[in-house]
Amino acid sequence: MSTEINKLATKAISLLQQLIATPSFSREEHLTADLLEKFLAEEGIQPNRAGHNVWAKGKHFDPTLPCLLLNSHHDTVKPNKGYTLDPFIPIEKEGKLFGLGSNDAGGPLVSLVAAFLYFSDIKPQHYNIILAATAEEEISGSNGIEMLLPLMPAMNCGIVGEPTLLQMAVAERGLLVLDCTAQGKAGHAARNEGENALYKAIKDIDWFRSFRFEKNSELLGPVKMTVTSIETDNKAHNVVPSECHFVVDIRINELYTHEEVMDTVRSHVSSQVQPRGSRLRSTMIPMDHPLVIAGKDLGLSYYGSPTASDKALMPFPALKLGPGDSARSHTADEYIFTEEIRKGIETYIEILKKVVL
Numbered sequence: 182m183s184t185e186i187n188k189l190a191t192k193a194i195s196l197l198q199q200l201i202a203t204p205s206f207s208r209e210e211h212l213t214a215d216l217l218e219k220f221l222a223e224e225g226i227q228p229n230r231a232g233h234n235v236w237a238k239g240k241h242f243d244p245t246l247p248c249l250l251l252n253s254h255h256d257t258v259k260p261n262k263g264y265t266l267d268p269f270i271p272i273e274k275e276g277k278l279f280g281l282g283s284n285d286a287g288g289p290l291v292s293l294v295a296a297f298l299y300f301s302d303i304k305p306q307h308y309n310i311i312l313a314a315t316a317e318e319e320i321s322g323s324n325g326i327e328m329l330l331p332l333m334p335a336m337n338c339g340i341v342g343e344p345t346l347l348q349m350a351v352a353e354r355g356l357l358v359l360d361c362t363a364q365g366k367a368g369h370a371a372r373n374e375g376e377n378a379l380y381k382a383i384k385d386i387d388w389f390r391s392f393r394f395e396k397n398s399e400l401l402g403p404v405k406m407t408v409t410s411i412e413t414d415n416k417a418h419n420v421v422p423s424e425c426h427f428v429v430d431i432r433i434n435e436l437y438t439h440e441e442v443m444d445t446v447r448s449h450v451s452s453q454v455q456p457r458g459s460r461l462r463s464t465m466i467p468m469d470h471p472l473v474i475a476g477k478d479l480g481l482s483y484y485g486s487p488t489a490s491d492k493a494l495m496p497f498p499a500l501k502l503g504p505g506d507s508a509r510s511h512t513a514d515e516y517i518f519t520e521e522i523r524k525g526i527e528t529y530i531e532i533l534k535k536v537v538l
Contacts, residue, residue: 184294189526192295206258207257212257231329232324236314246305247308250316251296251529262457266514268515277519280516287504287517288517293312297310340499340501342516353463355434355462359429361427362424368420381425389429396436404433432489471536508522
């Protein structure tokens with residue numbers, strides 16, 4: 182099998198090099214979608230397209246069997262200012278492949294594609310494998326996996342390709358972003374006039390900093406709240422601000438709902454609080470699910486992931502797993518080890534061989 186894995190890894194790395202060289206910022210993924218469509222067609226797979234999402238069924242799809250989804254995203258964030266290498270030139274050096282999106286989530290994506298190709302000519306015995314390369318994951322957009330799922334066969338479970346060091350992320354935090362506004366009254370700073378909205382905001386910000394939710398998760402730890410930006414409604418040095426806006430990033434464990442967290446926040450702060458949405462909820466795949474059991478049989482470890490992904494938008498059990506390291510995501514001179522891709526392909530194949538749905 183090692184020879185076949187090596188051949189698949191060579192294809193996967195070549196595909197990843199092409200993806201790196203093709204800009205694919207969120208909502209602008211049409212060129213990488215074109216590339217993925219072309220690649221699958223050349224491999225004898227009939228690709229399907231919906232917006233900037235590309236998906237495919239195996240050659241021997243059987244509508245009477247359950248379906249397992251292999252999913253990762255092909256959009257990227259924009260390169261940060263710390264890059265010393267050209268983010269769109271794939272460079273191999275010392276076993277590493279450098280380039281924007283190489284780690285998040287190009288490596289997991291091409292590894293899943295390779296695993297899909299491995300099984301594409303095999304008549305399914307127990308379940309169908311469906312591949313989906315989706316858009317807008319980095320911005321939690323509505324035209325990615327959420328838009329695509331109703332267009333595909335109903336899924337029984339899935340593997341979400343993200344960089345996890347090939348550990349099984351069996352749970353992940355939900356995400357709640359709050360736009361908060363403290364109201365005051367404008368006045369002249371020299372005459373002790375007005376009611377300073379900034380001071381009101383600081384009081385609420387201190388609550389977000391110090392408050393601790395009671396229930397801690399064994400896998401995900403406590404609910405974590407972080408104020409990430411603040412601004413007032415004026416730029417003048419001598420005007421007491423009448424409004425102060427700040428943003429709070431809240432990472433929720435599986436022991437609380439978004440609604441419970443919102444009720445607690447509103448009962449403690451005086452600022453007006455508006456959530457941006459409640460789609461990205463905490464998720465957990467049961468520890469006795471066949472995917473988790475298959476991973477355990479291979480000796481894979483498991484953990485709770487602090488970051489959200491498209492897993493949160495899937496109404497079926499999903500395991501987050503992939504080559505690469507989340508700590509490298511969105512960093513300057515992003516890279517993935519080519520050996521990680523080979524090992525990722527091998528791990529995906531072995532899990533898919535073992536799982537029984």
